[in-house]
Amino acid sequence: MIYPEIELAQSIIEICKSKNIQHIVISPGSRNAPLTIGFASDPFFKCYSIADERCAAFFAMGIAQQINYPTAVVCTSGSALLNYYPAVAEAFYSQIPLVVISADRPTDKIDIGDGQTIRQQNVYANHIIYNANLNEKASTQNDEAIQNAIHHAITKRGPVHINAPFEEPLYNTVTSLSINPLLIDYKTVEPTETAIDRYALQWKAASKKLILIGVNAPKSLSQNTLDFFANDPTVVVLTETTSNVHHPNFVYNIDTLITPFTHEDFLEFQPELLVTLGGMVVSKRIKSFLRKYSPKTHWHVDLLRFYDTYDCLSDSIEATPELFFTQLQQQLNHYKPEIGYQLWVNTLLKERQIQHSHFLKNIAFSDMKAFEILIPQLPPNSQLQISNSAAIRYAQLFPIAPSIEVFCNRGTSGIDGSTSTSIGAAVGSLKPNILITGDIGFLYDSNALWNNYIPKNYKIIVINNRGGGIFRILPGHVENDIFHTYFETNHHYDLSHLAKMHGFDYYQAEDEAGLKSVLTDFWSKVEKPALLEINTPTQINNAILKDYFNNLVK
Template identity: 40%
Template sequence: MSKPISDKPIVKALVELCHLHGVEQVIISPGSRNAPLIISFNGCERFECLSIVDERSAAYFALGLAREKKKPVALVCTSGTAALNYAPAVAEAYYQKIPLVVITADRPKEWINQADGQAIDQPGIYNNFIRHQCTLPLSGGHSDDEWYMNRMLNEAFQKCNGTVPGPIHINVPMREPLYGKTVYPEKTARKIELLTGDSQLSEEAIALLTSEIERYERVMVITGAMYHQPELKNALELLAKKGVVVLTETLSNLESDNFTGNMDRIVSTITEDEHLFFSPDMLITLDVPVLSKMIKKILRKTQPKIHWHFSNHHNITDTYQALSRIIKGNAAQILQQVASKMDEREKRFRDTWNKRATLSAERHTQYFDKLAWCDLKLYNILSETNLPSRQIHLGNSTPVRYAQLFNWNEEHTWYANRGTSGIDGCVSTAAGAAFGSDKPVLLITGDLSFLYDSNGLWHKYLPESFRIIIVNNGGGGIFRFIHGPTDTEELEEFFETKHSHNCEGIARTFGLDYHSCKNADEVTEQLKTFFNPSNKPAVMEVFTPNVESGKLLKQYFKFLKNEI
């Protein structure tokens, strides 16, 4: 570092180790206590520094960017409540296993709880949602300080980029003055390397798994939200060809004629008397979140005889209350080995699922012949329109569920914040992904999710190709069809939070083109040009009826069951 940077040695060491451990982008929120960090990161040409004011939005932006780049992204903020605003995205990153380097400036320890400004007790604020945390020494002037800090930071970065990656918290207390600069002699920080590889099972272990899976005819794999993984897809293809039922969700990013997609569309048709016909004797799951409550309910009730769960976590995840074996290692490689050794089985179980999938697809198509304008009609139009290849982000709560019901262009890739399933960061996450992606990004979100995170547009890093479709049904549409809220007098004010706002002013404020539609014909017409190249990102706000949308979705599931 030949340019002037902060004269605080601890900051110099931190910045150098960020670089050595793969950080290339730093998202900075303004402040004074973090001035040494701002000066040093910005003064180092190895980093791309971005400025985002709202810390909550900044953290979700970093999450989307890190997920897209598959590299750690650093966050830098001042002391006090600024650090607390990172918490929702830190929790989401923890459950999605996304590497974030959360760097919070802090007051010296002796001034905490002394009625001093912007001073809170920061160590441990992300305690339950962090892979590693440390507080750096204040001075950094003694050789032991430098050695101790180097050890702490190397350990932190190894946890951030480890077998199970995730966010780390580095708390940096600093005394005034904060704006001093100096030029340091060239000296490379010491990186401690950690050599790891894919954990492989022994031949004996593979033989054990193969003999176990061959004891059962009715075997099912369920996949949830994940990146596109060609190696895993190949392994699951081989299992499916040998008679295993592979259930996928839109967010699985797994498309194949050998897999059973549109999970909720199919599962919703299974009556209670049919549960056993569609339930596996053996269940195989991966360490990813599954959206469908319907399949979880059936499997918890019918209880598979054996359940394998692939996970490199230390904790036990027993989602279906039937867990019998945890398998650590590379799931794709292990499943490929098992699939290649196992014999083909009778395909009666798979045929049962395939026949029901065909029937539900026919009923699904029939339902839209005379369907009135509603949320479901909108998603049908989107799925049938030849949308250009996109990375599509889905907001919580209704967009992810509606998307599950339709077939889409195989060129799309799908993402959503399903680690904790909150609505609070969908705009910012999509914006971060759009900034880092070579593929154009489309966000489909509800009105509440968009309004909640509208500060996700409050920066200068939105690419011109970024597009947002807002489904404005005047409130939280999910509460119109989940069991419970519709029967309460508090529905509109406290659950649905009914409103009459539109998003045009927000779009205009942040410099986005704005379009609105109020019916199917207008949507169809707008989609003809909405994705055309332009010099601005764009929003399409689609207004749908709230009461009717909930009723028609409930009728849809009854129609699939042939009950109406």
């Protein structure tokens, strides 16, 4: 066993080990050599070498997303840690525990013209849970700061930054530890008890209760709680693909339901009580509705974050939703809800489903047709990662089997890092993992495939419409050179070359028959990771989507 000679590096490594942080993603460099040597030499750690720092951080975030525990990502000094920033911001808003450990020059080398130096301390200040700016020498002060950072990552669920200055020589090693870090035993803080009586009275009094579930971890709500929602006729539950919640009485396709609403419909749909659970919500239409037709009362139930997304938040309930609703049910004595709200919505949903099915039978091959074919054929018990922009929006229109877990980087909703995150998630979960992404998002993060840890059963599906199709859907679309060049970023790339370079099996589909034909082989092959490129027409996707919503009638 060898250790870095630098004692500060020894402290960081030993404290990570004591806190059971096993997954270490290393971006190759020189200044972080003491950390690299120490982590890679200890069999306790599972180390990964990812050269592209932006990909490395999203890969680490994907692992942390799945194991629900901090993963560390380690880099050299200078601009390296700036490339971690997109993943840091995503982890911050998605509440994913990520430990960024950056090597730095000693303080006296900053801003004097020395090479590969920037002002690293507090560099993530606006999107970080905790900053640990260490001193050059090992000390109890440093030990405490390192452990405070890790503790915050675990309890506050977000990214933390440990910045460690190292002086040369960097590569020297020793055969025994020269430090004995001070270890802190943090006490578990129990959440304060919720005053359920008041909420039970409000629940009983509201004849129209709307529950909106955003990004949500699989299996975080029990069947008993789901049935409690579903069996109350005054409750309508709106879910999204990323909610990971399923019940026949729930609305999974929010935009399909509310897009055709008139002003009178919106007034009828306006809740007295809004209850929100989980993280970010994809649907812009539901956000617009709730801001315009505000409920009298809005509860958000969570342990950590209480965003006032709809400008009407009245109660921040600090509890897990499962615990809160279990306690609430126990207080609802002699509760006899009125029939009406849920029945009205369910009647509309049946009509919408008829129109939905009729419309899909007659559309040309397109992005929407591709999703209609793909979603029902996803392998059971697999994990689906979806990229942002058009892909996650199309996915909202189709039901997904309850056995499939769904994830998307909705914290910042950026296209960067979706592929890297999904590969990290595949490594962290050990489940069959499928990424559905658009061509621009895939090309933007193509260095994610520069990775030696991709499981053999990992699969990517790229909807290639030769540009940023989302811009054809958004307001402001005009067919001219400015739109094609600076918004849509039209291209003519064939993805087979990337697949070949990175050792992926490659499949391609150009039409409906071809897609249905190729899927059986695509799903069944597990000897190598596989990429399926689905080429859809550039011009008609936006028209089909608009026609879809225009054809939804009451």
